[in-house]
Amino acid sequence: MLQKTDLSKYDPDGAALEDVGIFGLPLTAEESSLILIPVPWEATTSYGKGTAAGPRAILAASPQLDLFDAELGQLGLARPWEFGIHMEAEDPGVVAANLEACRLSTPIIASGGRFCAGLDRVNELSSQLNTWVGKRVRHWRAQGKLVGLVGGEHSTPLGAIEAFLEEYPGLGVLQIDAHADLREAYEGFAHSHASIMHNVLETRVGRLVQVGVRDYCDSEYRLATSHPKVRTFFDFALKERLCQGESWHSLCEEIVGLLPENVYVSFDIDGLEPALCPHTGTPVPGGLRFHEAVYLLKTLHRAGKRLVGFDLNEVAPGPDGDQWDGNVGARMLYKLCGLTLLSAGARD
Ligand SMILES: [Mn+2]
Numbered sequence: 001m002l003q004k005t006d007l008s009k010y011d012p013d014g015a016a017l018e019d020v021g022i023f024g025l026p027l028t029a030e031e032s033s034l035i036l037i038p039v040p041w042e043a044t045t046s047y048g049k050g051t052a053a054g055p056r057a058i059l060a061a062s063p064q065l066d067l068f069d070a071e072l073g074q075l076g077l078a079r080p081w082e083f084g085i086h087m088e089a090e091d092p093g094v095v096a097a098n099l100e101a102c103r104l105s106t107p108i109i110a111s112g113g114r115f116c117a118g119l120d121r122v123n124e125l126s127s128q129l130n131t132w133v134g135k136r137v138r139h140w141r142a143q144g145k146l147v148g149l150v151g152g153e154h155s156t157p158l159g160a161i162e163a164f165l166e167e168y169p170g171l172g173v174l175q176i177d178a179h180a181d182l183r184e185a186y187e188g189f190a191h192s193h194a195s196i197m198h199n200v201l202e203t204r205v206g207r208l209v210q211v212g213v214r215d216y217c218d219s220e221y222r223l224a225t226s227h228p229k230v231r232t233f234f235d236f237a238l239k240e241r242l243c244q245g246e247s248w249h250s251l252c253e254e255i256v257g258l259l260p261e262n263v264y265v266s267f268d269i270d271g272l273e274p275a276l277c278p279h280t281g282t283p284v285p286g287g288l289r290f291h292e293a294v295y296l297l298k299t300l301h302r303a304g305k306r307l308v309g310f311d312l313n314e315v316a317p318g319p320d321g322d323q324w325d326g327n328v329g330a331r332m333l334y335k336l337c338g339l340t341l342l343s344a345g346a347r348d
Pocket of ligand 1: 154177193
């Protein structure tokens with residue numbers, strides 16, 4: 001049973017303190033119901049770099065948020081922070097492995113995958129990262145903690161999804177993303193950001209529902225439209241139906257209705273409009289507005305589905321201390337935390 005943590009010395013309406021934890025909360029893991037695992041990784045990012053700094057950018061921008069949330073209050077939890085949210089420190093081993101993988105992958109990416117020296121080592125480091133992520137998730141789940149991942153590029157959640165599948169057989173994945181991420185491999189990388197959902201389909205996942213997808217190649221389109229476990233709501237098709245008078249509410253109900261009882265959300269920030277994530281690695285015009293995405297997640301909750309875990313990935317900070325991408329990322333992260341707490345029974 002989830003418990004509110006002792007925050008008697010903390011004023012959520014006061015100015016944020018310096019050097020505190022995520023969302024300005026001065027809480028240890030022990031004092032928190034929900035643990036965020038940062039994964040500063042961008043070994044296969046092919047277009048714009050920077051997402052390895054995503055967790056730090058989100059952390060830096062997060063004390064700016066008002067923690068009272070009337071939008072989640074409609075579901076019964078306007079004060080998610082009262083249950084305690086803690087983000088772990090970045091793991092030095094992951095930071096070092098990312099640097100090595102990036103050094104090796106840069107010439108491979110520059111050659112469009114034709115230059116292969118170092119490729120085996122990058123794939124080995126990526127597999128080791130998946131193993132590490134899975135272990136970290138199992139570690140916290142064994143202690144009864146809720147868990148979310150903060151990327152990093154979109155290759156990072158495979159180990160987390162595998163760990164949640166052990167606990168929730170038949171788990172569904174709801175992916176919000178500009179890209180289908182269904183390539184078998186990309187530029188030779190077995191664990192590319194562009195292959196994450198192809199790799200997820202090789203697990204025992206129950207269902208994959210994609211929303212906002214607007215960038216995909218021929219083979220990804222064929223897979224998205226023919227695989228029995230996949231249902232893709234292409235961005236253009238959603239926007240056409242909105243133009244023809246359907247409501248976002250009815251579309252959300254249709255999307256959510258395709259998911260099983262237990263759902264993992266894989267949220268690529270580039271699923272939102274690029275104005276909300278201008279420095280993400282591979283921005284694409286179109287996409288969801290902020291509150292459209294939140295409404296979809298709220299519809300999931302109202303339909304009685306359980307959000308059991310999540311990742312938020314591909315947030316990348318702007319130059320010169322520009323906090324906008326981190327600010328939007330922190331706000332979406334707070335919504336994901338709140339909805340996960342709601343699914344676990346947390347109420348004001
Ligand atoms: Mn993606």
